[in-house]
Amino acid sequence: MDILQIVTLGIIASVLYIILKDMRGPFAFIILLITGIVLFLAIISQIGSVIRLIESLGQKASINGMYIETILKIIGIAYITELGASLTKDAGLSAVASKIELAGKIFILILAIPIITAVVEAILNFLPSA
Numbered sequence: 001m002d003i004l005q006i007v008t009l010g011i012i013a014s015v016l017y018i019i020l021k022d023m024r025g026p027f028a029f030i031i032l033l034i035t036g037i038v039l040f041l042a043i044i045s046q047i048g049s050v051i052r053l054i055e056s057l058g059q060k061a062s063i064n065g066m067y068i069e070t071i072l073k074i075i076g077i078a079y080i081t082e083l084g085a086s087l088t089k090d091a092g093l094s095a096v097a098s099k100i101e102l103a104g105k106i107f108i109l110i111l112a113i114p115i116i117t118a119v120v121e122a123i124l125n126f127l128p129s130a
Contacts, residue, residue, distance in 0.1 A: 006039055032090050074108050
């Protein structure tokens, strides 16, 4: 699916949502949910090619595979969190959306701890011992 098809699907779903939200609210939300899932599935192949590119760049730069894997997990958590928060905001559940965003940030922080530790240790190795 190319970008024109993705944008067209998004516009059609948006127009349908606007038309149906007052008459049939739950059905309008289901249209948004299905559209989000279809769009996500349509771009998974593109995401796969980006992941392969990042992995190959990491290998060429001799970066520890654990760091590349962690960065990819962090990116995945960010996208999944954004998708979930957007869907709940569309449903009018801003409070739930903010909790989803908070959970995503906490999971990202937890995953980033080894990378932060490695950066701090590298900086400390450059500083002269007193």
